[in-house]
Amino acid sequence: xxxxxxxxxxxxxxxxxxxxxxxxxxxxxxxxxxxxxxxxxxxxxxxxxxxxxxxxxxxxxxxxxxxxxxxxxxxxxxxxxxxxxxxxxxxxxxxxxxxxxxxxxxxxxxxxxxxxxxxxxxxxxxxxxxxxxxxxxxxxxxxxxxxxxxxxxxxxxxxxxxxxxxxxxxxxxxxxxxxxxxxxxxxxxxxxxxxxxxxxxxxxxxxxxxxxxxxxxxxxxxxxxxxxxxxxxxxxxxxxxxxxxxxxxxxxxxxxxxxxxxxxxxxxxxxxx
Amino acid sequence: xxxxxxxxxxxxxxxxxxxxxxxxxxxxxxxxxxxxxxxxxxxxxxxxxxxxxxxxxxxxxxxxxxxxxxxxxxxxxxxxxxxxxxxxxxxxxxxxxxxxxxxxxxxxxxxxxxxxxxxxxxxxxxxxxxxxxxxxxxxxxxxxxxxxxxxxxxxxxxxxxxxxxxxxxxxxxxxxxxxxxxxxxxxxxxxxxxxxxxxxxxxxxxxxxxxxxxxxxxxxxxxxxxxxxxxxxxxxxxxxxxxxxxxxxxxxxxxxxxxxxxxxxxxxxxxxxxxxxxxxxxxxxxxxxxxxxxxxxxxxxxxxxxxxxxxxxxxxxxxxxxxxxxxxxxxxxxxxxxxxxxxxxxxxxxxxxxxxxx
Ligand SMILES: Nc1ncnc2c1ncn2[C@@H]1O[C@H](COP(=O)(O)OP(=O)(O)OP(=O)(O)O)[C@@H](O)[C@H]1O
Ligand SMILES: [Mg+2]
Numbered sequence: 001x002x003x004x005x006x007x008x009x010x011x012x013x014x015x016x017x018x019x020x021x022x023x024x025x026x027x028x029x030x031x032x033x034x035x036x037x038x039x040x041x042x043x044x045x046x047x048x049x050x051x052x053x054x055x056x057x058x059x060x061x062x063x064x065x066x067x068x069x070x071x072x073x074x075x076x077x078x079x080x081x082x083x084x085x086x087x088x089x090x091x092x093x094x095x096x097x098x099x100x101x102x103x104x105x106x107x108x109x110x111x112x113x114x115x116x117x118x119x120x121x122x123x124x125x126x127x128x129x130x131x132x133x134x135x136x137x138x139x140x141x142x143x144x145x146x147x148x149x150x151x152x153x154x155x156x157x158x159x160x161x162x163x164x165x166x167x168x169x170x171x172x173x174x175x176x177x178x179x180x181x182x183x184x185x186x187x188x189x190x191x192x193x194x195x196x197x198x199x200x201x202x203x204x205x206x207x208x209x210x211x212x213x214x215x216x217x218x219x220x221x222x223x224x225x226x227x228x229x230x231x232x233x234x235x236x237x238x239x240x241x242x243x244x245x246x247x248x249x250x251x252x253x254x255x256x257x258x259x260x261x262x263x264x265x266x267x268x269x270x271x272x273x
Numbered sequence: 274x275x276x277x278x279x280x281x282x283x284x285x286x287x288x289x290x291x292x293x294x295x296x297x298x299x300x301x302x303x304x305x306x307x308x309x310x311x312x313x314x315x316x317x318x319x320x321x322x323x324x325x326x327x328x329x330x331x332x333x334x335x336x337x338x339x340x341x342x343x344x345x346x347x348x349x350x351x352x353x354x355x356x357x358x359x360x361x362x363x364x365x366x367x368x369x370x371x372x373x374x375x376x377x378x379x380x381x382x383x384x385x386x387x388x389x390x391x392x393x394x395x396x397x398x399x400x401x402x403x404x405x406x407x408x409x410x411x412x413x414x415x416x417x418x419x420x421x422x423x424x425x426x427x428x429x430x431x432x433x434x435x436x437x438x439x440x441x442x443x444x445x446x447x448x449x450x451x452x453x454x455x456x457x458x459x460x461x462x463x464x465x466x467x468x469x470x471x472x473x474x475x476x477x478x479x480x481x482x483x484x485x486x487x488x489x490x491x492x493x494x495x496x497x498x499x500x501x502x503x504x505x506x507x508x509x510x511x512x513x514x515x516x517x518x519x520x521x522x523x524x525x526x527x528x529x530x531x532x533x534x535x536x537x538x539x540x541x542x543x544x545x546x547x548x549x550x551x552x553x554x555x556x557x558x559x560x561x562x563x564x565x566x567x568x569x570x571x572x573x574x575x576x577x578x579x580x581x582x583x584x585x586x587x588x589x590x591x592x593x594x595x596x597x598x599x600x601x602x603x604x605x606x607x608x609x610x611x612x613x614x615x616x617x618x619x620x621x622x623x624x625x626x627x628x629x630x631x
Contacts, residue, residue: 174362176353
């Protein structure tokens with residue numbers, strides 16, 4: 001009885017996780033490891049090795065890696081600026097920064113589609129100014145742009161948190177001991193924010209790796225990512241077995257990413273595991 | 274007398290329009306142990322931060338070794354700071370923490386290793402080199418912070434309430450350790466505390482501050498025995514501060530009784546403040562005292578009894594004595610002339626912080 005009471009508050013979450021996480025996962029594994037007749041097979045997993053699939057996977061890995069690196073390079077200075085501002089100025093910048101996040105993800109991406117189209121807003125302005133047109137819609141560049149735009153906040157926030165946690169006097173101590181601004185940054189600030197960087201990388205890389213919406217909208221049907229392949233197997237080809245099998249492969253990459261981040265983030269401060 | 278090493282000239286600093294330091298003048302001699310003492314918020318840390326280079330004064334100059342360093346960044350100053358909350362680098366081992374300043378200065382590996390060993394020995398933490406800061410107790414972390422600063426052989430060590438977070442026993446141990454370090458290394462210490470006992474124990478010179486003004490500068494004995502104003506007298510130790518009248522040189526009237534004293538030069542019939550330390554009040558039978566009163570409180574304090582004696586005009590005297598008089602006893606009060614300390618009255622009664630002209 002007593003024991004039951006103690007567990008009571010966790011019960012809704014238990015049912016939640018069974019219903020929406022455990023059961024779907026089991027189904028993915030079931031479909032992924034069986035064929036249409038229900039017999040066990042590794043065919044759906046091995047299918048990743050086919051030319052078309054592996055090309056999509058490598059492209060996904062490459063584009064999400066590029067997007068992650070760009071996010072990191074943009075986010076770190078931004079987070080530092082956010083940290084250094086005080087009072088009113090600070091909240092205005094944060095506000096401007098999070099404003100687009102209140103918009104729906106799909107809407108934001110659709111907006112970029114409109115902006116980038118051959119006869120879209122950007123090109124109209126460019127041609128008005130007699131500048132060469134920007135033809136990146138339906139190319140990998142456009143997808144990377146969409147990834148960076150959508151996932152940037154997930155990189156900025158953990159880095160900002162890590163920076164904000166650094167005691168001002170730790171920085172002062174480094175200066176006091178003779179470190180110039182560059183040395184302070186590379187020997188103290190940067191190492192102390194590694195947990196934030198790692199969790200930012202995880203939070204950008206995983207959604208970028210699995211996205212199919214961004215590639216659908218900004219890549220047209222020309223650029224196929226692994227997310228699109230999986231989506232098509234479910235929605236168009238109705239081959240749940242192959243779709244699940246490829247998902248399992250994708251999950252392995254996600255797991256790998258999480259293990260790496262757990263190793264780097266020993267204190268578990270920004271960990272997602 | 275050693276030569277002046279640091280000279281703070283007319284330092285003024287305000288934050289958000291609020292004056293924190295107002296025309297502060299102070300010099301520090303070589304090898305001196307100087308303590309900034311004052312209540313919370315009086316500007317001690319701000320003064321230290323100006324010395325360290327983390328804050329620039331609005332006006333005034335910081336002179337170090339005859340050179341104006343007011344605008345020099347912290348990494349170019351020949352002083353090191355021990356911060357109030359240790360501020361160790363949590364991503365480095367203890368040894369790496371200590372080596373930080375030396376590595377920046379590109380010292381050789383063997384030199385650095387020697388220094389690490391020497392510093393760890395100095396602060397009694399040999400064998401802790403490979404530990405991480407988080408795995409050390411507060412007192413140990415504080416000692417590492419001190420070790421990290423002194424391996425750089427600074428001319429001056431700035432310490433901001435370094436013992437504030439420690440318990441009483443450890444604090445006392447560390448006080449002795451710091452004095453030992455100071456004597457061993459021969460560096461100048463500038464120490465910040467709001468603990469008057471700590472200041473009295475450790476310092477060569479105490480600077481009593483209040484609300485951004487220096488109230489008094491002097492040796493611990495001088496500050497304790499000859500406070501220059503009521504604030505200093507009240508802040509340093511327990512004391513009876515009584516309004517009185519200086520009748521003439523060497524004679525003061527307190528609570529309508531006349532006491533001979535040793536002070537001169539206050540004029541005749543001038544209002545003054547009189548400070549009498551509780552241990553200097555002599556209790557006897559009513560017939561032998563200049564004043565009579567009734568014991569209204571009695572507490573045994575170990576070394577002495579603490580009593581409160583109320584005189585007919587309502588003033589409550591704080592008395593420390595080895596003799597015991599039960600509550601309700603009529604006693605006589607007397608004070609030896611040289612134990613009576615006369616001070617000028619502050620310009621206005623309600624203004625605690627008085628500017629002292631040197
Ligand atoms: N960066 C700052 N911005 C605004 N006000 C400040 C700043 N630094 C200090 N102050 C103000 O200056 C005053 C003096 O601060 P300071 O830290 O020098 O006091 P302190 O004597 O060290 O006190 P404590 O014993 O509590 O450490 C305080 O009223 C504080 O609020
Ligand atoms: Mg302070």
